[in-house]
Amino acid sequence: MNAIAVFKNRWLAFLMLLPTLVVLGLFLYYPALETLRLSLYRANFVFQTETFVGLAQFQQLLTDPAYYQSLLQTVIFCALVVFLGLAFGLSLAILANQPIHGAAVYRSLLLYPYALSPAIAGTLWLFMFNPEVGLVNNILRTLFGIAPRWLDNPILAFTLVVFAAVWKNIGYNLAFYTAALQNLPGELLEAAALDGATPWQRFRYVTLPLLSPITFFLFFVNLTYAVFDTFSLVDILTAGGPTLGKTGITTFLIYRVYQDGFQNFQTGFAAAQAILMLIMVGGITVLQFRVGRRVNYGA
Amino acid sequence: MKRKLLTLLSVSLSTLVMAQSVTVEFWHTFGDPKRGGWIQAKADAFNKANPNIKVVPTFKGSYPDIMQAATLAARQGKPPALVQMYEIGSQFALDSGIFQPVGNVGPIDTADYIKPVLNYYTINGKVNSIPFNSSSPVLYFNKDLMKKAGLDPAKPPMTFGELTAACGKIAAANLGVKCFGMSLNGWFFEQWMAEQGALLANNGNGRKGRATEVLLTSEPAKRIVSWLKDMNDKGYYTYTGKLEDWDGSDAIFTDAKVVFHITSTADIVNINDAAKKTGFEMGVGFLPIPDGVKRNGVVIGGASLWITKGIPKEQAEAALKFALYMTNTDNMAEWHKLTGYYPVRLSSIELLKKEGWLNAQAPQLVAFNQLLETIPNEATAGALIGPFQQVRRIVEETIQKVFSGASVDAALSEAKTRADAALKEYNASVK
CATH class of the missing domain: 3.40.190.10 (Periplasmic binding protein-like II)
Incomplete structure (x- = not known):
């Protein structure tokens, strides 16, 4: 007996898949191919002009110091957002998971930033960190007599965007970690406790390894979030600025695609950048599948 | 059939x-x-x-x-x-x-x-x-704060020099507010070029023929950026740090945290309402211009x-x-x-x-x-530049770079290179 159910009629199987294939083809594969084609043209969407330039736009990008700076900034940003996002998410999940009164209330409150739209979150932070009238500087001025210009200083602006991005996504990480913590097999922790493991040892050697599948999953979700979904937050909070060196310190790869493609209407040039990003994301995906095989999902 | x-x-x-x-x-x-x-x-x-x-x-x-x-x-x-x-x-x-x-x-x-x-x-x-x-940009001022600093609200500053001097008095008065808080915006730079009768782009501001050069290294351009740098270095100027943050700068002014502000006439009604709510009297004056030049007028x-x-x-x-x-x-x-x-x-x-x-x-x-009172000529007719938004952004980034220490001359000549390249790229993509 074969345990896997098989469609007797191959065509029926295809028919069932058809809606998905049509949607994928129309909204994913066709645009992707079109992007690939456009990357070889100097194209302007509005004028509908296209001149074949071969790989010139890729060459232009790969010899552009501003592009490398943007790439480096993106890598640092992603690393920080993913690491801090997971660390804070897990710490808060553990705290919110303690058997205390009103734990459910804390958990819901902690989830709340995730429910905000990025546009609202961006506007909120923008006004909180307004140097003259913002809440944060009002407090700092009263307590320490300082009032930094948050979005003007490259280091501060970068840090601010990192924390805004982490804060915005904390609810998501918290939700997954909370669910995972609640499903941990209690007997293992109990056995460890009986064997005399300290709370830290119980966390380090029992809880953390047991959480690894969820950590693995969240790692890639957060990475995708940092690369693509932080766009609107950046747009509203810093608009890619402030300038440091060759480009804005928060001009990440995705933001540059937006600037060139939709503000400067250099459709072909933006397409070339999209292709480079596709290659990078492709690399990460391969990595995910490779490492994924080794992750222990438990029995 | x-x-x-x-x-x-x-x-x-x-x-x-x-x-x-x-x-x-x-x-x-x-x-x-x-x-x-x-x-x-x-x-x-x-x-x-x-x-x-x-x-x-x-x-x-x-x-x-x-x-x-x-x-x-x-x-x-x-x-x-x-x-x-x-x-x-x-x-x-x-x-x-x-x-x-x-x-x-x-x-x-x-x-x-x-x-x-x-x-x-x-x-x-x-x-x-x-x-x-x-619309065009005008100077907004907080009459109450001006009086407190010993300035006459009936005589708002008309030139860069007068504004700087007024800021000196405000700093000396120790009111706990900054002097000047416009948003960092290429639009104002364009206006100041026109006020000096200077062209922003070659070929008659792009009106005689397609523009091929953005004139960012001219003397009038340097005058504007140098003055902004001076205002910032002296601690007279403040902004949120985000480029073109109209709302953020309006909030600073309507909250009475700066004395002077520059923004569009289109906001007169809104800002006046907000000022009344905060409890101060707002005044509006001509856009201050560089010293020693004839007032040529604004671009619409x-x-x-x-x-x-x-x-x-x-x-x-x-x-x-x-x-x-x-x-x-x-x-x-x-x-x-x-x-x-x-x-x-x-x-x-x-x-x-x-x-x-x-x-x-x-x-x-x-x-x-x-x-x-604007004199109709090529400068006040405004520049016709295809990738104008891009050029505006380059100007804004340049001013920001100057604030963080770059020299005015070097920053502007780099800006010109970038703007000209954008123009060339644009012109090549037009049929």
């Missing part, structure tokens, strides 16, 4: 329907209830008076969004008849090839428009679009109404009819009172004077005079 007959029938039927009602899609950028609602109300009134025309205004997002949507619609054969486009998008709109000069659609009484406004939208001797929401900012190409004649005419109705004498006066945008018609100004509005509301009068 039968099919032919049917086609004939359906064609004649559709013409019949057309004759009964022409639909005019109007795409604009006002998403707020105040201004968007005003446009809708005008469309409703117009539709009532013209039963054979149906104007449908739609909010379509920012100006670049509208441009993109209109081009796409034109390519699919369904362009909106009427599109609102910002002034710096003029060259771009022209190059897109989806619009026709409004002068080709029907007669327009050009004598009734304020000259500098009409100048901006006249390209190659043709009126391309109908001026609608027009804002937007105008464009009619698309390739639509039926009666639709284009209906679009023009509505555009002229919405910007007629009464409506422009009303629009001005509601927002602070200039009434672009001379007859509207007459009307407002007759009503006593201009005498009662001094702030608006300052704004008018600034525009009326």
Whole structure:
């Protein structure tokens, strides 16, 4: 007996898949191919002009110091957002998971930033960190007599965007970690406790390894979030600025695609950048599948 | 035979329907209830008076969004008849090839428009679009804070030097506020170039021929950036750090955290309301200009109404009819009172004077005079640059770099290289 159910009629199987294939083809594969084609043209969407330039736009990008700076900034940003996002998410999940009164209330409150739209979150932070009238500087001025210009200083602006991005996504990480913590097999922790493991040892050697599948999953979700979904937050909070060196310190790869493609209407040039990003994301995906095989999902 | 007959029938039927009602899609950028609602109300009134025309205004997002949507619609054969486009998008709109000069659609009484406004939208001797929401930057000041610092609110600073000196007094008075807080915005830089009679782009600001160079290393350009640097270095200037953060800078001023502010006349009403709420009296003055130059005037900012190409004649005419109705004498006066945008018609100004509005509301009068005293020439006609938004951004980034320590000369020459490259790239992509 074969345990896997098989469609007797191959065509029926295809028919069932058809809606998905049509949607994928129309909204994913066709645009992707079109992007690939456009990357070889100097194209302007509005004028509908296209001149074949071969790989010139890729060459232009790969010899552009501003592009490398943007790439480096993106890598640092992603690393920080993913690491801090997971660390804070897990710490808060553990705290919110303690058997205390009103734990459910804390958990819901902690989830709340995730429910905000990025546009609202961006506007909120923008006004909180307004140097003259913002809440944060009002407090700092009263307590320490300082009032930094948050979005003007490259280091501060970068840090601010990192924390805004982490804060915005904390609810998501918290939700997954909370669910995972609640499903941990209690007997293992109990056995460890009986064997005399300290709370830290119980966390380090029992809880953390047991959480690894969820950590693995969240790692890639957060990475995708940092690369693509932080766009609107950046747009509203810093608009890619402030300038440091060759480009804005928060001009990440995705933001540059937006600037060139939709503000400067250099459709072909933006397409070339999209292709480079596709290659990078492709690399990460391969990595995910490779490492994924080794992750222990438990029995 | 039968099919032919049917086609004939359906064609004649559709013409019949057309004759009964022409639909005019109007795409604009006002998403707020105040201004968007005003446009809708005008469309409703117009539709009532013209039963054979149906104007449908739609909010379509920012100006670049509208441009993109209109081009796409034109390519699919369904362009909106009427599109609102910002002034710096003029060259771009022209190059897109989806619009026709409004002068080709029907007669327009050009004598009734304020000259500098009409100048901006006249390209190659043709009126391309109908001026609608027009504005220019003015100085806003907090009269109460000025008095506290021993300054005379009746004599606001008119030059860079006077503003710097006023800031010195404010710093000395120790009021716990900064002196000056405009948003970091390329628009002001463009205005200061025009005020000095300097061109922003070669070939007569791109009006004699396509611009190929952005004149960012000229003496007037250096004067502007050096002054801003000085203001920032002395700690007189503040802004949120985000480029073009209009709201953030307005909030700093209306919260009485700075004494001076520069922004569009379009905000006079809103800022005045907010100032009253905070509890101070706002004043409005001419845009301060570099010392030692003759005041040449401002470039008109804002937007105008464009009619698309390739639509039926009666639709284009209906679009023009509505555009002229919405910007007629009464409506422009009303629009001005509601927002602070200039009434672009001379007859509207007459009307407002007759009503006593201009005498009662001094702030608006300052704004008018600034525009009326503008000398019409190539500098104040404004530059026509295809990738204007990109150039504006380069200028803003340059000022930011200078704030963080770069030398004015080096930063501006790098800016020129970047802007020229953008221009070259753009010109190459135009057919």
